[in-house]
Amino acid sequence: MNKSYQKLIRGNQIYSETKVFQDPEYFKNLAKGQKPDYLWIGCSDSRVPANEITNTQSGEIFVHRNIANLVVHTDTNLLSVLEYAVKYLEVKHIIVCGHYGCGGVLASMTNTYHGFVDNWLRNIKDVYYKNEEELMAIHNKNERANRLTELNVLEQVRNLAKTTIVQEAWSHRELHLHGWVYGLQDGLVKDLSVIHNGQQDIDSIYRFSFNGEKVKIPVKKSSVPVTKLPLKKTQ
Numbered sequence: 001m002n003k004s005y006q007k008l009i010r011g012n013q014i015y016s017e018t019k020v021f022q023d024p025e026y027f028k029n030l031a032k033g034q035k036p037d038y039l040w041i042g043c044s045d046s047r048v049p050a051n052e053i054t055n056t057q058s059g060e061i062f063v064h065r066n067i068a069n070l071v072v073h074t075d076t077n078l079l080s081v082l083e084y085a086v087k088y089l090e091v092k093h094i095i096v097c098g099h100y101g102c103g104g105v106l107a108s109m110t111n112t113y114h115g116f117v118d119n120w121l122r123n124i125k126d127v128y129y130k131n132e133e134e135l136m137a138i139h140n141k142n143e144r145a146n147r148l149t150e151l152n153v154l155e156q157v158r159n160l161a162k163t164t165i166v167q168e169a170w171s172h173r174e175l176h177l178h179g180w181v182y183g184l185q186d187g188l189v190k191d192l193s194v195i196h197n198g199q200q201d202i203d204s205i206y207r208f209s210f211n212g213e214k215v216k217i218p219v220k221k222s223s224v225p226v227t228k229l230p231l232k233k234t235q
């Protein structure tokens with residue numbers, strides 16, 4: 001049997017001993033409970049570990065990761081993590097962090113069949129389809145993938161803002177949603193400078209009313225021509 005997994009056990013012993021050496025109370029304090037300020041929604045990619053790339057410690061970031069950092073409004077796993085983080089841990093910031101060179105994004109740009117995962121990546125294909133004009137104008141394939149990575153993060157931040165969980169929090173407190181992209185090449189985070197702070201940042205049809213107040217939904221001019229129906233003759 002391949003015993004390479006034992007490297008992890010040995011690594012853990014070194015980790016534990018080092019922490020206790022630096023601060024004998026380290027684990028005792030951590031065991032008391034957690035009060036992280038941040039929820040991180042990132043990619044499962046082994047090269048983008050939330051704590052390590054942000055130079056933070058255990059207890060500072062609540063983490064959810066999936067392939068290509070997607071926020072799917074029917075994903076019970078993500079919604080449970082989100083509700084717990086927002087309602088009970090009362091995190092102040094939620095960060096959706098994508099990364100350049102994301103295998104999920106690259107796979108979504110091809111017509112290759114990969115298996116079940118293609119149903120998951122379909123969400124990124126929808127982002128591509130929505131932004132096809134902009135993406136088709138970028139001729140360099142890598143640059144196009146990089147832009148899709150950014151557009152995907154922006155879409156997932158919007159998806160986050162549309163959830164009842166985030167909006168319910170907004171009805172009585174501050175909560176900030178951020179979109180970042182991490183560079184595997186230089187280890188640096190690019191802040192996409194998109195911050196959602198409240199319901200004004202989402203289209204009105206997605207807004208929920210929590211205080212019995214009416215949500216104003218402006219009538220949008222439809223791009224589809226309205227067919228004039230013949231009026232019924234009344235007697």
Ligand code: CO
Pocket residue numbers: 043044045067068069099101102103104105
């Ligand atoms: Co990825």
